Amino acid sequence: MDHPILETPPALAVFPHTDGSRVPYKVFSSQEIYEREQERIFRGPTWSFLGLEVEIARPGDFKSTFVGDTPVVMTRNEDGSLAAWVNRCAHRGAIVCRLQRGNAMSHSCVYHQWNYGTAGNLQGVPFRRGQKDMTGMPKDFDPRHHSLRQLRVESYGGLVFATFSDTVEALADYIGPQMRPYVDRIFHKPIEYLGCTRQFSDSNWKLYLENVKDPYHASLLHLFHTTFNILRVGMKARCIADERHGLHNIVMSIKQPEPGSSSDGAYKAQNIRSYDEGFRLEDPSVLEMVQEFDELATNHIQPIFPQLVIQQIHNTLVARQLLPKGPGHFELVFHFFGYLDDTPELRAMRLKQANLVGPAGYISMEDTEATELVQRGTARDAEASSVIEMSRAAPEQQDTLITESLVRRFWVGYQQLMGFDGAAPQGVRA
Amino acid sequence: MDHPILETPPALAVFPHTDGSRVPYKVFSSQEIYEREQERIFRGPTWSFLGLEVEIARPGDFKSTFVGDTPVVMTRNEDGSLAAWVNRCAHRGAIVCRLQRGNAMSHSCVYHQWNYGTAGNLQGVPFRRGQKDMTGMPKDFDPRHHSLRQLRVESYGGLVFATFSDTVEALADYIGPQMRPYVDRIFHKPIEYLGCTRQFSDSNWKLYLENVKDPYHASLLHLFHTTFNILRVGMKARCIADERHGLHNIVMSIKQPEPGSSSDGAYKAQNIRSYDEGFRLEDPSVLEMVQEFDELATNHIQPIFPQLVIQQIHNTLVARQLLPKGPGHFELVFHFFGYLDDTPELRAMRLKQANLVGPAGYISMEDTEATELVQRGTARDAEASSVIEMSRAAPEQQDTLITESLVRRFWVGYQQLMGFDGAAPQGVRA
Amino acid sequence: MDHPILETPPALAVFPHTDGSRVPYKVFSSQEIYEREQERIFRGPTWSFLGLEVEIARPGDFKSTFVGDTPVVMTRNEDGSLAAWVNRCAHRGAIVCRLQRGNAMSHSCVYHQWNYGTAGNLQGVPFRRGQKDMTGMPKDFDPRHHSLRQLRVESYGGLVFATFSDTVEALADYIGPQMRPYVDRIFHKPIEYLGCTRQFSDSNWKLYLENVKDPYHASLLHLFHTTFNILRVGMKARCIADERHGLHNIVMSIKQPEPGSSSDGAYKAQNIRSYDEGFRLEDPSVLEMVQEFDELATNHIQPIFPQLVIQQIHNTLVARQLLPKGPGHFELVFHFFGYLDDTPELRAMRLKQANLVGPAGYISMEDTEATELVQRGTARDAEASSVIEMSRAAPEQQDTLITESLVRRFWVGYQQLMGFDGAAPQGVRA
Amino acid sequence: MSPGTMERMVQRFEITELFDRYAAALDNDRLEEWPALFVEDCHYEIIPKENEDAGLPAPVMLCDNAAMLRDRVLSLRHANIYEKPTYRHFTSGLQWVAVDADTLDVTSNYLVVNTSQAGVSAVYQAGMAKDRLVRTPEGWRFKRRRIVYDTSRVQTLLAVPI
Amino acid sequence: MSPGTMERMVQRFEITELFDRYAAALDNDRLEEWPALFVEDCHYEIIPKENEDAGLPAPVMLCDNAAMLRDRVLSLRHANIYEKPTYRHFTSGLQWVAVDADTLDVTSNYLVVNTSQAGVSAVYQAGMAKDRLVRTPEGWRFKRRRIVYDTSRVQTLLAVPI
Amino acid sequence: MSPGTMERMVQRFEITELFDRYAAALDNDRLEEWPALFVEDCHYEIIPKENEDAGLPAPVMLCDNAAMLRDRVLSLRHANIYEKPTYRHFTSGLQWVAVDADTLDVTSNYLVVNTSQAGVSAVYQAGMAKDRLVRTPEGWRFKRRRIVYDTSRVQTLLAVPI
Ligand code: FES
Ligand code: FES
Ligand code: FES
Ligand SMILES: [Fe+3]
């Protein structure tokens, strides 16, 4: 990704400050900027999350998904390796794989039955050599030059990623030394896929990234805990942006484990308290928590730019996939999972805690509401900018939830990738 | 509003004649022209109608509406004064006021609870000074510089208007000496708000203005009166465009009051006549009329550019708000009202006569049908023009309904505001 | 149609090869290209199919339809001649004819009752001469200069076409000597109109033309015959592109008539065969075929560019009208017909065979599915190209169904019309 | 079966018969049959939920006797210009109480799907109906029908009654 | 309760049972159950209102016996390529007359909402059904079902019967 | 009338009464009445068809007793922030079997049309309900209600239960 400055019309987007504390609202509504994002971000030097390895466990398993808004299929080859290809026939461009999920050792385009292997290699063209006196394909037609567009694929901890870039570093390096330990924290043993739910929002995909990078909003927008007087004992915060570019980060809320807290739910009692003037849950079981990690974190929210957000909230585990659908829309796919060795009780608890997250989540439904409020509020004011100041004076501070540092860091990294500043863009390379 | 000619690409829109008698259809479908209208008209030197004072009678009352397509909230301050602000949070741009109507002495944005006074002034930022060892907002953060965008607000006769312009004249002067007497005619005593109805049309907002400035269509498009042989005795017409710019105007149909006409409905009988070949209403009460103004006008239609049309038809009183929703759509909000001192009978009659106007109105439903027919008919012919000739030879004539003078005058004023001609734009200033 | 090269921005669309074997996907999604198609193709030197003469048999009969996406009405004048005009009022641009079909000796625009003859000539303007002291239209207003935009209309074999072009050759010459015999084959005697069905597809109109010009897909996409083991005896193919420009063509599948084949359905038995492993139709009557042409062709598919596809499949006869609706959509109108002298049995068979074609057709429903798969597959890859190679080495070969020659020829003709190549565009003139 | 059950079954059946006749008349362009489903001294009204919730009276249609219903049909047939809609009414959530032996107060949800001349079908309006039915020699008829619509943004126009 | 009332209540109940079975079969991908709701010697047709109103016969689907219904299902299962729809049928405006003790002529409104593979639900088609039901040992069955659809612009294709 | 007919007529009537009460409560902002239509020891779930078909358990809402239903209402009233929807529920394709005298297993299609604050009505969700009803002194109540929705792409959010 080496874009000479000239190539960038200065007018496309101007960030008034260099620290990411002012974001022109145009980036949320401009079709032109959206097109560039597809090129420089989703087809640029980044790795996009496609899904979980367990979704395609057996050879031939496949799943249709997207990199940005390009339809892509991820597959498991016969030898167990992973593959991904653009879902566009090499012949006349039809979607080849028409199912969301399935198992097939080859993929035929329905239009003229061109046939591809699980890796996207063209292996059959009907009537290629004609028939009787019919000529078929010309002599110089070489199937090897007409495979599906194949992407680089790698997985880390069971998370599958793909990239259009030949130059971006290996996935593990892309995730990087700062973020890997937190990915490892969740993906430290074999997982079980529990299904997915989808949410469609009429707002720009970056508003969702801003949202997950913004712990400042948590206690202010999501009133579930405070309304029901759920005591938050000795919370410790951790907010770390990837120092290389600020595009990935981790946000955690940690509490010291306390005597009696255990998987038998005894933790419940002291976790709930009601005040005379307050409301209380009749059945607080939805908020139980079984400690299953060394560090007792109620929340672990970790965006790996651009398409993944790893989430642990109490005992729910989700890999969220973020898919842009034009400047004004995005789709979220929540991949729920547990661990293979979960007890039935723990598995049941993970499912019950699905009430907390996703489109109907007690502590998440407000997020898409908020991103849509911003989309509608800013549509007519493309030239105005947001004001992102919280804890700007203490950029180094990582132990607070009352901060917008991660948001500012994100925007600086975004500008570099998009070539929105005079600095020679390093993209996400260290 | 001083736009050097250079700034205006000559190609954007060309009006073949200087007298407004030829309008390029492009102005009804071009996104580029629409964007300029938002800037030069709705954010330019004009006053946009927001609603009625009685809609927000008590301190804290508010209503969400629009200036052009910018979301705006009008409020009543504690001291009884009026305010209006752009409904976009100064922090990260969310819609602050999420309700259409209500009462609140302050407005909190749900996203991070920034809190604003009824006048849009920022009065609270959570964690502004941090907490314990959290830093909060930087020292140089001054709330006074982060209020909501506040608009100039004025009311005339109980009609509330707002403007983005610092230079446009006072509202009363904007309405002007020619139009004020007609506004006063309707708003001469305290009114009672009766509710609103809304209509959404798939056509350009200016097609609706053309329609209300076009008495020529009245008897030709609306066949209710003629079909039911409703006698129109000695009608006198009055069509006056604001001489300064032609953007506002008044259209009235006046009849001399006749003996026997009174609120007891005795007027009915002679008002209806049936012919053997014709149709007749079984219950003509919908067309009764009680004289309540010196001048007995069956119709009083008065557009105050760009967002208001004052209407009196028989005894229905409506303030119509015209809201553009992109080049191909507009919304109409009909604000029905009566007078505080209405008798129950008169109030009932006003409500019954709602059958005449609005989305289901006997003599109005055809208007949106017509504007949509024009939108569809002209979409592919952006470069073609309409032919607006009726009574072009008698521009001074004001006592006829068979004229398109008001339409021509409108387009001349529109061109000036938009900088669509060589003349130095005077906008709507005298 | 003479477009200097300069006028054509080289970037608008680049065809990598000159033989039509590589088509940039951009042509299926670009709004700019779509706009140019409306100008250079649908308003250019082409004849667009409007409907069948029998649809407007009596004087005053009319039908609303389109040329490209311009609303057009075709009418039958009092003297029996045909007319067509743009459905846009000369006054202020409203759709004049608001019905899909009907009979009227004149057409009044509802907005101000301007009245037009069946040929689109302005014949009445209300209050043209004013009334009493009202002035009416200016003296210099000449109705003859304010008729509806009238198109050239011609019919061939009962098929009605119209054009905006003054220079394009006569219709019969436009269809041309190669194609006329095949049109004559179907339209050789008086027809009976049986009604129409409509289909709306979320894909580009040219994808449908590609589809009907592509016999290669027939046996591969449409699995009805093969699934039910319907024997295809001694099929002979005929694929001929109009040598002048390749925009029109004929595709036929011919079999030698066999003893016993007749209208009594005895043909059925041998036409169906079942295999142990296969599926069979319980009631194969849908595939019966009565020989009614010298040449026993099961399929006759003949596109007359740009809006017509003549179809005979078994005994179903259809004139398909192809209407673009923006870059990403088209509408198909299937005009079903038979012959005036059909026996009740034959008429019943034609209707039963409607099961084969149209939106629910056993051997056609896949076509719109395929075009939409291409639209979705190519949307993000505007700069990529299709690979159209089948039988490229034998362009002269006309007796095979395994070919994409017609598709390549089409694209070459399209480039010329659109001015997408350096060659001086000859359009479709010989 | 509890004693009251059969009575309510019959009431539900008879209410449903009336509603179905109502839908069949409006949805199949038999507008002339519509006023006959009301008693002469009736009240018919279409009002946005927005006003109803705020206690404001402004309606889009208001008839205080059956003559006005017939006038509306006459005007739609002979005077007004509009693109003829093709409605399809759907009802649910039927709730009612018997005020007396000959009077029922009924509420229900409704959905009206409309198809344009171009052949596109879409949700046109949703809302609830607040009705009073009275028993007549011809069966149950509407004494009062108040259509309270959710879809406050009326698309283009509302010509044919809901 | 008037004597005729119970008879019509039972008829409405039985018609509704049939319609609900019909909807449940088509809407839950049990196409194979669909032909069994017709008698062998039946007529099934889907035709646009546009043609019906003009007295023109061109249909989009036409079966003149139950074998053709089974063939349609077989072809949908094994031959045709289409994006599998998920329909939901809704019915209203039920009107009927008893031709004789064993024959009912029924008309009704219908709405079909479809959900695409992408998970978006939308109005797919609205219209009316003109049916003839006959009594059989298995209960009421369709002797004739004519689907007259308003939505003349069929979106993409119509694979699964209405 | 066959002996079983009246029994099924009554069952259909009673099921419909329950469904209509359910719709009337949710569609008219009377959420507090909703939990009372379930027995205390109940199961309520909303899950995408996509997961149900794949045998995967992930839901969007899951309550295993009536207290959780009341908690959901309490949270919607006092804790959660969302644009208040106006639902209208429609049901069809009712099928049921009597497990025993006091237990019915019921399936049905549903459609939920929603109207936004801006006054635009649109299809919000379609799908099917898989229910178990049990007889109680207050009448039939939901022992289990599993909402299996087709509309896998949930628009914006799902706050109010289906
Ligand atoms: S487009 Fe895929 S095989 Fe032809
Ligand atoms: S966006 Fe309004 S408080 Fe943050
Ligand atoms: S627009 Fe047609 S008569 Fe005026
Ligand atoms: Fe959040």
Ligand SMILES: [Fe+3]
């Ligand atoms: Fe008018």
Ligand SMILES: [Fe+3]
């Ligand atoms: Fe085909």
